Amino acid sequence: MGLYVKNILTRGMWRLLALVLLLGAVSCENLQQDIDVVIPTAPAQLVVECYLEPNQRAQLTVSETAPYLSSPIPVVPSDVTVVISGPNRQRETLLYNPGFNFITGKVYTHSSRSRLLIRPGDVFTLEAKDTKGRIVTGTAKMPATVPLDTVEFNFNDRPVQQREAIVLGRFRDPLATLDFYRFQIHRDSISQNPEVDYSIEDRLNEGKEITLGTSYEFISGDLLIVTLFHLDQPYYRFLQSTQNARNANGNPFAQPAAIQSTVQGGIGVFTILSYQRRSLVIR
Amino acid sequence: MRVVVPFVQSLFFLLILCALPRLALAQATVTLSGYVRGATDQGVLPGASVAVPALNTGATADEKGFYSLPLPAGRYALVISFIGYETITREINVNRTQRISFVLPEAANELGEVIVEGSGTLEQKLQTTQMSVERLTTREAKLLPALFGEVDLLKTLQLKPGVQNGGEGTSGLFVRGGSSDQNLYLLDEAVVYNPSHLFGLFSVFNPDAVQSVDLYKGGFPAQFGGRLSSVVDVKLREGNPKKLGVSGGLGLISSRLTVEGPIVKDKGSFILSGRRTYFDVFTRQINKLNADDPEFNPIPNYYFADYNAKANYRLGPKDQIFLTGYYGRDVFGFNSANSFNFDFTWGNTVAALRWNHVFSPKLFMNTTASYTNYDYAVTNKIDQFSFNLSSRIHDIALRTDVEYQPNERHTLKFGGATKAYRFGVGRLQAGSKDGRLGFGSDVSYRGQEGALYASDNFKASDKLQLEYGLRATYFQSDSNRYVGLEPRAAVRYSLTPNMSLKASYAMMYQYVHLVTNSGASLPTDIWYPSRQSVKPQRSQQVAAGVSFLLGRGQFLLTNEVYYKWAQNQIDFRDGAQLFVNSDLDAEFLFGKGWSYGNELYLEKKTGRTTGWMGYTLAWSKRKFAPQRGTTGINNGADFFPTYDRRHNLTVVVLHRLTERLNLTGSFVYSSGAPTTLPQGRFVFQEVYGAEAVAVPIYPDRNSYRLAPYHRLDLGLVWNLKPNRLFDESDLTFSIYNTYNRRNPYFIYFDQIKDPNSDQVTGYRARQVSLFPIIPSVTYNFKF
Incomplete structure (x- = not known):
């Protein structure tokens, strides 16, 4: 949830900055230029x-x-x-x-x-x-596998031809452990970019049932593959750090951060996947 | 509490110690005291000079405009002066202790202040023990060119040596290597937690409502505490007690209106002042005109507005009360076609009630009760889902300050303050309309802060003057308690009538911390109390300087060196989760910081041409060792914070061309800001599906320097002749960034793509600038 809030706020800040740039661009001049930078290799x-x-x-x-x-x-x-x-x-x-x-x-x-x-x-x-x-x-x-208890979809109340569905996944967080999850929904194949991709931690939902959902974005006939990963902390941190590093490039409000690799002596990730996967067709 | 008891004993000891010379020096002296006010609005004039040239002595009005001057009985010519006002001379037969207040007529026109005014203020700066302080009046700031023509007192303070800005066009202050949260902003003695609108592009202080601003960079008097790096003491105007008046201004992006007048003639007055930006009026129209265009991306709505109010009433010859209010809001929102709605509001609310009582010409007391609040709220809706995130800090405070002048050699100041905080670190409500998804979180803390202080300004001889004091502070949040003893000392020695040596030492504690992970001043930054693992920040600063009065008193040349070192400085671990985190303590990292530098400052306040030049050579560093399961920052090596600048040069010139035309200009140059750029990259494929991406690898923090920043601003103030509508009016023209320099705001690395295949063929570095040349005009009026 914290990561989601951060992303939303970042999005808001960017809109606000765009407004400032609009102010600055009153003379309709290009305020960006290529430059040479010398960075030690x-x-x-x-x-x-x-x-x-x-x-x-x-x-x-x-x-x-x-x-x-x-x-x-x-x-x-x-x-x-x-x-x-x-x-x-x-x-x-x-x-x-x-x-x-x-x-x-x-x-x-x-x-x-x-x-x-x-x-x-x-x-x-x-x-x-x-x-x-x-x-x-x-x-x-x-990590132990955390069962994906239910996966369901619900249509909105638009006319049949225009209606769209949300997808909800529910699972119960284990008690007394610090847990990390990744929730992905692929359309048709896992070799495609996921339509939905959340990474969360259980700090605010310790031991409770957790429900993750999407916006109304799926239509009748969609074949969806829903995956719930139970991550270990090093992998979660690695994912976060790569996301943060990518977001920091070009964001004047972000504090660039180091990659938190799960390996030593180089960069990268070595982990064992633990997940439950369900397929469903929206109809 | 055991520490407090010895402190109280020390306080009494100090008071007794200071009273002893009174016994030894008991002689037939009398005391003149009273207020110095401006004629137009009867506002008090802090810093005004009341001098007795025949005795080579004098007094300076304190922050309430009150002066107290012990003199041997006799007949003297008193010279009363203040910048922007005509100097007056009064022959007074001083044969008993009495109260005499003075009213200074305003200079003939705005630039008149630099023509008519005597050299008293420069002499005061030479003579006072207080060093490292900058005083600015609104009248000065209004003459200088400004971004979009919006006069901004904090940005004008950035033109003073030792003060850095937080980026292009921003009003944040970074004082002597301190971070932006280490400044204490006071509005009529109430704390303002967020002093800026729109990323700090504009400060919350409406120049029409402000009388003066004092910036303390070091040598802090004992009555101030709570932040490590500076105190920005803003005083609002009191309104005209003689007649009702209206003034205002129409600018490019905002308009202002002020109404002031008597409540009861010569007994009380009020001032109401407001301003509002109006680019949302235009953006709404643009959005409306393009509503049918599916390709059009609506422009977000944004405006800010702030309102100031102040009233004062004299209850009697010895009592006066003041009521101050401030309310400001930034409102931002956008609604996109894909049902993504985002609303964001933030702002401060401040109220202060002050009672001013004069027991006798030698004893003066000021008591203030204040309330202040800063909050923000974010509402986001996507389809049927929504979340509301809010955060706030508010405090209720009571403080009393007493000034006692037992004789002409001692001025004692003592008092105390108490404050109750409420930190609403984060409140989140998220869910769906149908209630099937629901989530809530609320993290809040309470805190109490207290302080007792005492200080003595001791004039040991004509040449030697000392100021020493002690401040004891206390903070509690839940079961976490902290106490701190903060000694303060300053000394001035006059080598010649035109040359003074000064030195000072100050220790400061800071018990509340701003949780921010960026160099910018963001409205989402939250205040956090000291707790078990988050210790209070602490700093010590020593400064030494020499001041010369040159050119028959027309110029003051000051050189100050300083060294500041600080413990328990705060940063955050890489990837820290600062939002909706019930265990924020775990995200903090603690380190130390130190800064040092030399500030050279030449100012001229008389003649047709006035202004100042400042050059600062400075270093600021921080160090966060490996801790709390992390490698610290930079693996524990030193690094420069983003606001470190090696060289900083400012030149400000104000020139009176004619009776009605005033030309002004300012030039700034500063070394490039440290920043972090990716050194390398690697390819990351991800676990399933997602396209491979290039992930940047960042080297040591802030190891790259942006290009130097420099900019020339020009301004022209044309005072128009009185007409049927307005008694006074002027047109103020400004050109910001006159030679259109592309100053770096930030750099990013971008992909170069083949336009045909969309394949990435390389990478390039791009520099983003914020403001090109921006001309503006503002019309100001008064009737």
Whole structure:
């Protein structure tokens, strides 16, 4: 809720700033210009993005940071070896072997041969090492799955041809733990951009039933995939920090913040996904 | 409370100590006392000089316009002067303690103040122990060019050395390396929590209603406390006790109207003043005209309005009461076609009742009860969902200040204050119309603050003058209690009649903190009390200076150096959740700050050409070590806050071309502001579906400097001849940013896209400026 409020206020502030810029632009002159900036470059760091899922092959992406004003083509090192280890002597070395996952719509650079056996509470580790001596390590623990109790939709009272539906998802927050959630709704396929994407924490709803909803934006015939992720705190913070960092570029009111990676020795995220997913057709 | 008991003992000891010289020096002296007022509106003139040249002595009217001058019996010529008023000389036979008040005629025209007025004010500045203070009258500020022609006292204060603004066109003050929440804004002794409208582009102080502003940057007198960096003491005018009058002004974006007059002739007067912006009137019409255009994006509605009222009444020769009120609102809203409605209002409400009692020419008391409130409310509706977010702070305060002058060598000031706070940190109501979704949260705290103080201004000799005092403060919020002892000291030594050395020391405590995560002054910033994990902020400042009176008293050259160090400075962890957070304490980080610099200031107040030049060389730094499960800020390394400026130069010139034409100009130059730009980026694909994005990586905080800021403003004030309608009127022309400099407001990095394929082909840095050259004209009238 706090993040939502922040976004709404940011939106409001931007409108207000637009008004100020309108005042400033009374002479109809362009108040923006390209400039040269000299920013010291830092050594490139390895960037790891890895989401493990129970009974799935591990697929991850390793890339490198780049100076902001450099070529937009991502730098992908091919000399990185990744080792993923887990309970029950699960240990696999992943070599550079890029591919594309058509289900998730994601590119990966490394993939495991076997499927991982993961249960809530299991701890996995990751180590990515290249020939230059750079090492990224990370540890992730699978959160318990929080059941998505109900998913429902309701139409507004407009004429049938124009009516739109909201979607509501309900779940109960576990007692006495600090919990973080992500609520996504995809239309047709999870490889598309989600229509709805909230990340929340339970600080204000501790142990209560939580209802998350959308605006009236779905129409009859829509196939929706509703996902409730139960996140661990490091992943939630990483998500928040990437969002904050992106919002800070160009926002004079934001305080630029560092990325809070879940890995050490580089940048990125290593986590185990725990989610419940429901599909529904609006009709 | 154990600390308070020794303090009370110390207070009595101090009073007794100060009374001792009276016993030793007991001789046949008498005391002249009274008020110095302006002739037109009978308003008191704080800082006015009552001098006795024959004895090389004199007194300065205090903040209530009251002076007290011990003299040996005899016949003397008294010279009474104040900036903007004609200097008068009165021959008085002083043979007994008596009250004599003076009324100074206004100078012939607005610029007359700098022509007729004697050099008394510069001499006063040379002679007083108080250093690091800037006094500004509305009359001065009205002559200077202003953005959109809107005269702004706080922006004029930014032209003084040691004072930084918070960004292009904003009225926020950053004083000697302090942050914007470390300024105490007082309106007739009541605190104003948010002194600005619209991101700080305009201050809440309507110049038509304000008499004067004093800015204390250091060497704080013991009667002031509660903030670390400065005190901005705003006094409202009292209204004309002789006749009913109306004045006003029509400007580019706002209009003002003031009515003043007697309640009972020569016994009491009132002033009512209001102003309102009107660009919402135009934007509404534009929106209406484009209502049928589906491509048109409606312009948000925005206006601000504020109203001041003040009344005073003399109950008798020794008693006078004053009632002050202020109400201001910013109103902003937009409704979009996709059912997104956003309404946002914020503003201050202030009321103060002051009772002024003169026990004797030597003993004077002032008691003020005040109420102040700042709140904002946001209402957002999307379809059938809505949320309301609001926050407020209000306080009810009572303070008494006593001034006692036992003899010509001592002036004692002592008093106390108590304040009850209510911090409505955040109240949220969210839900759907059908009630199936509902959510509420309310976080609020109470607090109490108290203070006792005593000080003595001791004139040890003609050359040496000392001011020393102690302030004891107390704060409580729930079960969290804090006390603080704040010693204050200042000394002035006259090397020659035209040269003084000065030094001062002050310790300050601040018990309430502004929760803000940006450099700008946002209406959503909230005040937060000191609590168990949020300790009071504390600072100490030492300053030393030398002042020369040059050019037969026409110029005053002052050089001051200062060093300020502060503990328990507040910032927030990266990604802090500042809204709707019941555990805001956990988001704070605590560190230390220090600043130092040199301020060179040359001012001229007489002749056809007047003005000032100031140059400041300064450093300001902060340090937040790793703590509370974080790496601190910058991994614990020092960093420059956004308001750090190495060099700052201001030149202000006012020149009387003719009887009716006055030309003014101001130039400012300051080093580039520190800012944080992304050093690198990485590609982030996200978990499912979302397109890959470039995420910026920020290096150390504020490690990049924007280009230097400089700007020239020009103004012309044309006093028109009296006509059938108006006794006085003028046209004020301003050109803001005369040479159209593109000063940086902020920089962002943008994608370069191939227009055909929409593919990103590169990145570029873009600089945004806020205001180009802006000419404006304002018509002011009075009848």
